[in-house]
Amino acid sequence: MTEETTFHHGDPKDQDRPIIEMKNIEKHFGRVIALAGVSFDVKPGECHCLLGDNGAGKSTFIKTMSGVHKPTAGEIFFEGKPMHFEDPRDAISAGIATVHQHLAMIPLMSVSRNFFMGNEPERTVAGIKFFDKKHADAVTMEEMRKMGINLRGPDQAVGTLSGGERQTVAIARAVHFGAKILILDEPTSALGVRQTSNVLATIDRVRKQGIGVVFISHNVRHALAVGDRFTVLNRGQTLGTAKRGEITPEELQDLMAGGQELAQLEGSLGGTV
Amino acid sequence: MSNAAQPTAKPDERIKEISAFRKALIRPELGGIVGTVAVFTFFLLFAFDSGMFNSQGIMNWSVVSAQFMIIAVGACLLMIAGEFDLSVGSMIGFAGMMIAIFSVTYGLPVWLAIIMTFVLCVAIGGLNGWIVIRTGLPSFIVTLAFLFILRGFTIFLPQVIERKTIIGGINDVAEGDWLAPVFGGKILGNVFTWLGDAGLIATFERGTKQGQPVVDGIPMLIVWAIILIIFGHVLLTKTKFGNWIFAAGGDAEAARNSGVPVNRVKILMFMFTAFCATVFAVCQVMEFGSAGADRGLLKEFEAIIAVVIGGALLTGGYGSVLGAALGALIFGVVQQGLFFAGVESSLFRVFLGVILLGAVILNTYIRRIITGER
Numbered sequence: 001m002t003e004e005t006t007f008h009h010g011d012p013k014d015q016d017r018p019i020i021e022m023k024n025i026e027k028h029f030g031r032v033i034a035l036a037g038v039s040f041d042v043k044p045g046e047c048h049c050l051l052g053d054n055g056a057g058k059s060t061f062i063k064t065m066s067g068v069h070k071p072t073a074g075e076i077f078f079e080g081k082p083m084h085f086e087d088p089r090d091a092i093s094a095g096i097a098t099v100h101q102h103l104a105m106i107p108l109m110s111v112s113r114n115f116f117m118g119n120e121p122e123r124t125v126a127g128i129k130f131f132d133k134k135h136a137d138a139v140t141m142e143e144m145r146k147m148g149i150n151l152r153g154p155d156q157a158v159g160t161l162s163g164g165e166r167q168t169v170a171i172a173r174a175v176h177f178g179a180k181i182l183i184l185d186e187p188t189s190a191l192g193v194r195q196t197s198n199v200l201a202t203i204d205r206v207r208k209q210g211i212g213v214v215f216i217s218h219n220v221r222h223a224l225a226v227g228d229r230f231t232v233l234n235r236g237q238t239l240g241t242a243k244r245g246e247i248t249p250e251e252l253q254d255l256m257a258g259g260q261e262l263a264q265l266e267g268s269l270g271g272t273v
Numbered sequence: 274m275s276n277a278a279q280p281t282a283k284p285d286e287r288i289k290e291i292s293a294f295r296k297a298l299i300r301p302e303l304g305g306i307v308g309t310v311a312v313f314t315f316f317l318l319f320a321f322d323s324g325m326f327n328s329q330g331i332m333n334w335s336v337v338s339a340q341f342m343i344i345a346v347g348a349c350l351l352m353i354a355g356e357f358d359l360s361v362g363s364m365i366g367f368a369g370m371m372i373a374i375f376s377v378t379y380g381l382p383v384w385l386a387i388i389m390t391f392v393l394c395v396a397i398g399g400l401n402g403w404i405v406i407r408t409g410l411p412s413f414i415v416t417l418a419f420l421f422i423l424r425g426f427t428i429f430l431p432q433v434i435e436r437k438t439i440i441g442g443i444n445d446v447a448e449g450d451w452l453a454p455v456f457g458g459k460i461l462g463n464v465f466t467w468l469g470d471a472g473l474i475a476t477f478e479r480g481t482k483q484g485q486p487v488v489d490g491i492p493m494l495i496v497w498a499i500i501l502i503i504f505g506h507v508l509l510t511k512t513k514f515g516n517w518i519f520a521a522g523g524d525a526e527a528a529r530n531s532g533v534p535v536n537r538v539k540i541l542m543f544m545f546t547a548f549c550a551t552v553f554a555v556c557q558v559m560e561f562g563s564a565g566a567d568r569g570l571l572k573e574f575e576a577i578i579a580v581v582i583g584g585a586l587l588t589g590g591y592g593s594v595l596g597a598a599l600g601a602l603i604f605g606v607v608q609q610g611l612f613f614a615g616v617e618s619s620l621f622r623v624f625l626g627v628i629l630l631g632a633v634i635l636n637t638y639i640r641r642i643i644t645g646e647r
Contacts, residue, residue, distance in 0.1 A: 088530070088532075089532055092532055098530070100527075100530060106520055106523035106524045106527050106528070106590065107523070107524075108519070108523045108586070108590040108591045109523055113516050113519065113520075116516070117516060117517075117520050117528065117531045117533060118517075118520075118528070118531035118532035118533045119531075119532070120513035122513055129513070130511050130512055131511055131512050131513050131515065131516060133511075157643055
């Protein structure tokens with residue numbers, strides 16, 4: 001899928017060079033070793049799924065990537081250069097955007113105010129800077145139309161949108177503000193079937209624009225639907241990275257759960273997990 | 274997969290069309306507007322002949338409403354930013370007392386006393402905010418502590434320094450001061466003289482002021498109220514910072530994730546609330562010519578009630594400065610109107626409670642329609 005894209009110019013090596021590369025990341029919280037040497041990279045236009053069960057270290061790892069935590073050991077290269085994020089704002093301005101499952105949107109505020117939250121366009125009238133609502137509304141309507149969301153108006157409150165639509169607005173916002181890496185933290189875990197496919201379709205659309213997507217999930221089927229590569233975390237370590245087509249859902253599931261126990265459970269449940 | 278959802282937007286067949294009229298009606302200020310109309314209708318019917326709607330009467334309830342408006346604007350922005358300030362009333366007493374102590378007791382020029390008081394009170398407001406942010410405690414508790422701390426100092430300081438709880442004589446020291454009239458003066462005196470001469474408003478019929486209008490100008494208190502309302506409304510709805518206020522109160526964590534400096538916004542709003550309380554205090558001190566230790570009692574609740582009548586959400590993230598101003602107007606008109614109507618003044622509280630409840634129920638309903646809450 002990535003090979004035939006027309007969005008990339010220049011030599012093909014650039015395409016294969018990761019936007020972000022994280023090597024042997026370790027993170028200790030006091031006596032707890034949350035991450036014990038995790039390596040991960042994201043290339044432009046790919047969707048790299050990070051899978052793992054609860055407590056595997058997924059959240060700690062993406063927080064390290066988005067500048068919330070500083071790694072105890074390990075190296076981060078961003079576009080080939082060593083990188084140290086002091087806080088999340090550094091990561092955001094470098095182009096790493098995180099869309100959280102719940103903490104993405106403010107339900108009481110309108111879509112356009114949410115869309116430009118923290119990045120408000122301004123217009124100067126008589127020496128005073130005003131929030132350029134007209135521009136904000138126009139851009140919001142346009143971006144929402146592109147994403148397939150029909151708004152009654154830019155003043156519609158986010159609270160009236162469905163969970164999937166909120167995720168989509170958050171993704172559209174990150175893309176609009178120039179994200180190079182989009183980290184999606186369990187974007188589908190609270191959604192229904194139809195909303196999930198909408199979000200997965202959005203991820204696919206974003207990937208085609210040359211943005212690297214990091215898709216965190218513990219749902220193997222959602223991951224396999226859009227993922228190009230799959231990395232499994234277990235107990236703070238990388239269990240390996242597989243390419244699309246190299247691994248079956250069952251193998252992924254086993255890796256995530258750490259093997260045997262789930263195999264037994266699955267047997268008793270008739271392979272429905 | 275890639276063709277699963279084309280970017281075509283179809284209207285959702287499960288959403289009813291809303292008429293333009295209903296849409297125009299549904300706004301945070303609706304409760305305040307309905308309440309204002311109801312209150313004015315009531316008093317026009319029952320108290321029209323009482324003098325409530327002649328020039329003195331209008332000035333009477335306008336001044337009281339303007340007092341409520343000044344503190345309501347600050348409380349409104351702070352509440353939308355997700356915090357409370359229960360120390361507003363004590364701050365009013367404290368600020369007035371500090372002006373009196375600086376100017377009367379220590380003999381500083383009044384303009385310097387006013388500026389020093391503003392700096393001190395805004396700094397205390399900032400301290401309130403800083404403690405709330407640093408400790409993560411509810412602002413309800415932190416500002417409740419300051420309610421007592423400031424009131425305590427307001428009673429303690431004049432007793433130690435002057436051996437009394439009311440300091441007078443501010444009018445004498447304010448004579449000829451350049452800053453005092455900005456808070457205690459009146460404007461448009463000529464217009465009112467002309468109106469009096471033309472027989473449009475009442476004039477004194479005898480005494481030394483014979484021929485002069487009874488209402489001889491618009492007090493600066495009202496001017497301050499209007500300035501603060503316009504400032505607050507423009508700040509909230511027309512600027513980047515206003516968006517940050519909504520975001521900070523709506524969901525502080527989501528706002529931080531989007532790069533909104535939530536802590537700064539909240540602390541600045543605490544400072545603005547303190548500023549409004551100080552404006553109130555200075556106007557009051559200049560009007561009365563004295564500062565008393567019991568000034569501003571219960572004002573924090575009156576401000577919060579005005580804001581809530583005006584459609585703001587107690588938990589933050591939603592509200593309107595214009596609504597809060599209407600809430601303050603309702604408050605002032607009811608308080609003074611019952612007096613004009615000759616109603617037993619204790620019924621004021623009953624009336625207020627009924628209006629508060631009615632407005633809040635209406636506002637909750639409107640908000641559900643706007644935001645899709647269930």
